[in-house]
Amino acid sequence: MKPSRFHLSLALIFAALVVIAWSVRNDQGETVLSVADLPDLPAGLAPPPMVDVTVPDSFSNAEAMGERAFNAYCAACHGTNAAGQDGMAPPLVHPIYRPGHHADEAFQIAVRNGVRAHHWRFGNMPPIEGLTRADVTTIIAYIRALQRANGID
Numbered sequence: 001m002k003p004s005r006f007h008l009s010l011a012l013i014f015a016a017l018v019v020i021a022w023s024v025r026n027d028q029g030e031t032v033l034s035v036a037d038l039p040d041l042p043a044g045l046a047p048p049p050m051v052d053v054t055v056p057d058s059f060s061n062a063e064a065m066g067e068r069a070f071n072a073y074c075a076a077c078h079g080t081n082a083a084g085q086d087g088m089a090p091p092l093v094h095p096i097y098r099p100g101h102h103a104d105e106a107f108q109i110a111v112r113n114g115v116r117a118h119h120w121r122f123g124n125m126p127p128i129e130g131l132t133r134a135d136v137t138t139i140i141a142y143i144r145a146l147q148r149a150n151g152i153d
Contacts, residue, residue: 050084051091056149059142066142069135073128082143090120093146098153104140111136 059067070082077089084091096102096119109115114127131139147153 047079047085047087049079049081049091050086051093053081053083053091053093053146054149055081056145059145062138062141063145064142066138066140066145069131070139070142073131073135074139077125082146087122089122089125092143093150093152095152097143098147099144104137104144107140107143108133108136111139 070078071080074082077085078092079085079089082092084094090096110125111128111131115125117124
């Protein structure tokens with residue numbers, strides 16, 4: 001097996017174990033797994049980004065706050081700069097997530113309630129614990145800035 005396929009295989013196994021652990025904990029009525037519970041993958045095992053993302057030269061204050069919150073709560077699955085991670089979670093810098101198709105409230109609902117898989121084959125997204133509506137609003141501002149910088153309006 002090539003080293004790159006080996007690393008991808010390990011990353012996929014790790015992702016499956018995280019999903020199984022979340023399911024078991026959730027079925028037992030215990031606290032839902034939070035992103036903070038996920039261990040960092042070694043750089044060589046992290047799945048590759050799914051899209052190339054152009055990052056704006058600067059962000060507004062709200063967008064910069066959103067970038068920090070995104071990195072803390074979302075990047076473990078959705079990747080650096082919301083570029084997605086093959087086998088983990090989709091890119092949010094993608095025409096599917098443009099404002100005309102996924103309004104800002106869709107992101108709020110996804111974080112609060114989780115999302116049943118419908119556009120991609122990554123499985124369901126669990127609710128994300130520890131984020132307020134205001135936090136998610138800044139994350140949305142960051143994602144929208146990235147989308148605009150990549151021609152997604």
